[in-house]
Amino acid sequence: MPELPEVESIRRALAPIVGRTVVKVEIFRTDVIEGLPRGVEQRQNSLLVGGRIIDLLRHGKQLGVETDNGRTVCIQLGMSGQVLRCTASTEPRKHDHVVWTLDDRSTLTFRDPRRFGGLTVGDAGSLKRRWQDLGPDGLTLSDESLAAALTGRNRAVKAVLLDQALIAGVGNIYADEALFMAGIRPARNASRVRGDEVPKLAQAIRTVLAKAVEARGSSLRDYVQPDGVKGEAVLLHQAYGRGGLPCIRCGAPLRKTTIAQRTTVFCAECQR
DNA sequence: CTGGATGCCTGGGAGC
């Protein structure tokens, strides 16, 4: 579900937990955790218990939590994942998989009804190692990086934008939005994006993502910020979710189709 | 190597 802007919104909202020490973790499902060791002590340790949170990092759609005892947890939200922060402990709800308690008695909950997401535990270096397999982050994507991702690629330009190994953080919503802003048809072959269009598309990707971060992410079905409040970026959408509705630029009805197995909305007039 | 198709899950909404 959540793409870069949603994950970045979560990261920013969690800033107050930096400096806090993890005092307890409750695991309600082990199968959402990769790399979980055997043994109660080892499990607690791998899930940051006893460590002080020193950093919250993000690359693309992945969120990293790092503690001063050299442990890290990488959070992937998949389609329906949430990270919630409560100032007092509450009864776990259905689909709450992992609950941390911090030394200020606040709790951090990872919940994910569809379980396409999950956690990966590791040592201090494991986040960087993991993120080496991802492309550059979409928020700061350079024109040159985008050019490199598109060059010689025999697939739809939208499929390239969605490929996390090429560009990290763009999902179905913001791919449609960026291509609409840049006036490029999602089905166009990536290798046929012209040199003069590359900077426009790179700019569109950065802008669309940055605006959505400002609006605290797009709440469609599951996404909420850690305090449970919805983001407002849906109000900014010009293409996504508007199939059949008039294009805000030219008034022609927006077309709905499938590209890379994903629902795709575009304007046949404005996007060539 | 590349790119395309498939399957994993639950819940919400539409339609009957």
Added chain:
DNA sequence: TGCTCCCAGGCATCCA
């Protein structure tokens, strides 16, 4: 009200 069907923002894995 209740049922069935369809759809959903991701991604690992398998296949051609």
